[in-house]
Amino acid sequence: MRRFFYAVDSQGNGKDNLNNKAIERPKLSSLAIGSSFELTESIVHHWCRVLRANIGEQGILFDGFGGEYQVQLNAISKKQATVTLLAHHDDDRTAPIISKIGLVMSRGDRMDYAIQKATELGVTAIQLLSSHHGEVNLKPTQVDKKLTHWQQVAIAACEQCGLNRPPLILSPLPISIWLQQLCSETINDAINKALPVSPTIQSLSADPYYHILNTQANLRLQLSVPASGQPTIPESLSAVLSQRQPYIELLIGPEGGLSDEERQQADAAGFAAWQIGSRVLRTETAPVVALATLHALS
Template sequence: MRRFFDPQPFSQGQQTVLGEDASHHIARVLRMQVGEHLQVFNGQGGAWDAEITAISKKAVTVLARGFDAEDRAAPRPVTVALPMIKGERMDYALQKATELGAHCFQLLTTERTDVRLDGDRQEKKLRHWQQVVVSACEQCGMNRVPRVHAPLPLDAWLAQADAALKLMAHPGEAPLANETLHAADSLVLLTGPEGGFSDTELHHAARYGFVSFALGNRVLRAETAPVALLAALWARLEG
């Protein structure tokens, strides 16, 4: 069944006019018809089975018929902090990390970050990346949509990062101890830019309580690291 995100309340037995994005996708892109069934979710957990009851030029109306309360959240809330990456590789990192259960994303600028955004260009990119995350949730079954936060300088973010366990991926470090991981009820996962972190950045992260660790002895690409590391963390927590 096709799934659509629309950030508004739904109630069983009541008809709801969907917002512009969901309506456009249903009526203009997919060309769905009155009477077809779909699922809608608003990011608060769970999802509604619904039926299309009307399609106009500007909006789609659905009737919510039943609620599926399954949350489908990851075993721990994890903030994925990653420097901005060039081109479609940024889309890939956000999409796949969402599919793997990221709670939210903090974008960063570092000494070796090549992508720099400001003003209208930054706002346009943030809207695009948030839509990438929404589409990933619609596809994978996640019912809570991670927020993509505007870029911050790494040093400024390190001082305010807050979680029971703050992890920093860096090649050459020791693996993470299982006891350390299982004891934490919330996580921050910081991954590096193309070119890696500088020695100064590694020192600052350690000063703010970040634990450096590695996944094997290979150097992962900037867009691969958050995806592979999340998969490894969940495998160890759920294994």
């Protein structure tokens, strides 16, 4: 069955992903089995117009708050479609490791690829970063559009792979500012701070599941280029991976690597160097290899 993300805004109402109009729609968990409700415009467009679904066809909806919901199309008009809720399935398919990647932005399809594949491997959040050697420095007028696009890339990957809790794509920061925040911010300050995400998932980011992102990670790892005398795997990694659902932060720099100053800041913030193999990985490949390695080691 086809899977679709049912977006819910900060007031508990669904939002139309195509034109961002607020429409009153409840969380799926508030609906009783057998009740009927309208789909968002984006789902109507994709399911009913592009895929040409017919009345009676069944699909899966998820809103990111846990589990997924089996529905059946019971009415289709030119602009709207209504479904009946048939069942709730409590499978989130979340990874056993909570992970946040600080990822220096790259150009074009490479960034889409990194976000898509990291999502398939169960990343919890991606903090977008700019750096001294990075290719991308967004203008203020570009941020909202790019953030919404990259969040949609992650949501589309969830629809494909079966993950029911989308990763949060966090608004870009200069890497120096992000590392300073990690060093100076107290736990209480962080917990009380809203996560900077796209309006599409604003209410979802406040869900308790994501609160761990505002706490200190169990381990911070900086993927580094191969260097002689550098340990392949930090000694603390095995112990952290033996914990129940550990929280690990990863820092992945640009193609040109981090500057000397940025590396020093990363060291001060507690990012241990992690060298995966003897080859230099591309910035879009590194998240995939790192997450896959963590899951294999755990």
